[in-house]
Amino acid sequence: MSTRTKNSNKKKKKWLKWTLIISLLFVVGIGVYGFSIYRSLTSATDQMHQSIDRDGSDKRAEEVQFEEKDPFSVLLLGIDRDENxxxxxxxxxxxxxxxxxxxxxxxxxxxxxxTEMIGAGYGYDDKINHAYAFGGVPMAMDTVENLLDIPIDYFVEVSMEGFEELVDAVDGVTINNNFSFESGGHSFPEGELSLSGDEALAFTRMRYEDPNGDFGRQERQRQVMEAFIQEGASVNSLWNFGNIFDALGNNIKTNLSLDQMVDIQREYRAAASSLEQSTIENGSGQMIDGIYYYVVPDEEISKIQSSLKDHLNL
Known part of the structure; x- marks a missing residue:
């Protein structure tokens, strides 16, 4: 074998050696990164998890089994706190x-x-958003359950004060604004907008300038939450997972465990592809004892109850 051939073989072996070393480091790096994501996710979900003092629902005979793909319900709460x-x-x-x-x-x-407030010491009608103020998550779940006549299995509580942190954690969100307005010191022209956390909070809180009132605000809140979820699930956000998980842990509470979240992601993924949104309509604003309420006719409530029961296979 010539000297040139020997040197060539040595170079090939050396190149192969370094290729293997680099590949190994790459694999190890991915493993460490994956473990870091898992550890951060576990920490965030531990912080998010909140048990509640509630015996379950008398409207459900058996507990939901995710591995059997049982239909289930979740109460989503956006909580705003005052200075006290x-x-x-x-x-x-x-x-x-x-x-x-x-x-x-x-x-x-x-x-x-x-609607009727459901909880110890309560048995009168009031605004439904007062249920959380009077009795926290359990009373909110019981009151909504009574209104809709379906089991409320789980809850997810989002701090509106922390909404700014959530949006900033994904480097902002992009939404489509239906009409121009000003709120919280910001101007929001009509059309596609990129919002920072502070802007997103002001965008979702505006209410009185909206011709659709509370319904318009609900639509804006839904837009921002959908945009946040899309940004959080994007590839670009993988490199910012630490900030995202911290923001989730700081601002979201739920009685769903990490294992249950994993089961939902695995078993219910296809259900997320078809999303239907609606609101309680055909009601009317009425003044009762000098206070404004949104009063919904019984026939409208019955129609909504029937539709939800069908969807939950009840």
Whole structure:
């Protein structure tokens, strides 16, 4: 064998050696990165998890089994707190998920909806968003459950004060604004807008200038939350996972465990592809004892109850 051939073989072996070393480091790096993501996710979900003092629902005979793909419901609460720390549910939505139909429905409940408060010491009608202020998550779940006549299985509570942090964690969101207005010191022209956290909070809080009132605000809140989810799920956000998980842990509470979240992601993924949104309509604003309420006719409530029961296979 010639000297040139020997040198060539040595170079090939050396190149192969370094290729293997670099590949190994790359694989190890991905493993460390993946472990870091998992550890951050676990920490965030531990911080997010909140048990509630509630015996479950008398409207459900058996507990939801995710591995059997049972339909389930979630109460989504956007909580706004005053300077004294008292919180009210600024936003209330009920999400029902049916994996057999591969559909998800989200019903927005106007905050001024006049309904019976369900909880110890309460038995009168009031604005539905007062239920959280009076009795926290359990009373909010029980009151919504009574209004809609369906089991409310889980809850997700989002701090509106922390909304700014959530949006900034994904480097802002892009939404489509239907009409121009000003709010919170910001101007929002009509058309596609890129919003920072502070801008997104002002965008979702505006209410009185909207010709659709509370319904218009609900639509803006839904837009921003959808945009946040899309940004958080993007490839670009993978490199910013630490900030995203920190923001989630700081500002979201739920009685869903990490294992349950994983089961939902695995077993119910197809249901998220078909999303139907609605709100409680055909009500009317009425003054009762000098206070404004949104009063919904019984026939409208019955229609909504029937639709949700069908979707939950009840």
């Amino acid at each position: 720390g008292t919180g009210r549910s600024d936003t209330m939505m009920v999400m029902t998920v049916n994996p057999q139909e591969e559909t998800t429905k989200i019903l927005s409940i106007p905050r001024d909806t006049y």
